[in-house]
Amino acid sequence: MTRREFGSLLASAAAAYAAPAGNFKITAIELIELRGEHEAEAGVNGQRQVNPLDIYDEQRPAIYKDNPRGTRKQLIKAIYLVIHAGDSLFGLYGPIDREVAIVVAEEIKPFLMGKDPLAGEKLWDEMYRSNRHSRAGIYLMAISAVDNTLWDLRGRHFGVPVYRLLGGPTRTSVEVYASCLGFSLEPEAVRKRCLSIKAEGYRNQKWFMGYGPGSGPEGMRRNVELVKTLPEYQSGRLSESEVVHGLWTRLRARGYAAQCGAG
Helix, strand or coil: CCHHHHHHHHHCHHHHHCCCCCCCCEEEEEEEEEEEEEEEECCCCCCCCCCHHHHCCCCCCCCCCCCCCCEEEEEEEEEEEEEEECCCEEEEEEEECHHHHHHHHHHHHHHHCCCCCCCHHHHHHHHHHCCCCCCCHHHHHHHHHHHHHHHHHHHHHHCCCHHHHCCCCCCCCCCCCEECCCCCCCHHHHHHHHHHHHHCCCCCEECCCCCCHHHHHHHHHHHHHHHHHCHHHHCCCCCHHHHHCCCCCHHHHHHHHHHCCCC
């Protein structure tokens, strides 16, 4: 599907708002992949976060450093889920992971066809009970994707934003934070990025630890160095142990932090 065709699909939402109440049935489930590209810096922003597989030496990548080398064309792919009901009603959600899309297409789609899209609680419970692997992992993520799509469909059916179906507004605005996944964890690069993001008006930043138990004391030392560089640490709001305990256990974090001479 082209961008123009995708835009036409979104534009048709106005007609769906006028859909009369009735006994709707799910008539079609689509997975739409959009592709595009943009110009991006080459050799930078490739820092990965710690992975459970990193406990194996042969699986743990080398310490990452930016290596700028001009620009490159970067391909972008995104998969969206569309559920149709009645003559013109639909719900849209995404992007979703490719593994999730496979579960939706091969497992959940056949189960949902012909069912009432407005029966949200029943549909969720039926999907959850429909497969012995649905209690966690990718299958549960697929259920979540379908559930979100059906919420969008119900919002279009009733002609209101979904938050009104979920109890109505409780505030007029929501503060956002800056996600820093992929940015270099080299101390000077972190410092510059922190200041740049702060200058843009963000009060909060989310950074990702790059080193886990497999990296040993040296990895924890680098994690502590990251925390020392962040404005959150500099303002005295968090200690290193409080920051890293989500990555490792609190006990292990304190032990390694002590080895590094951190509080």
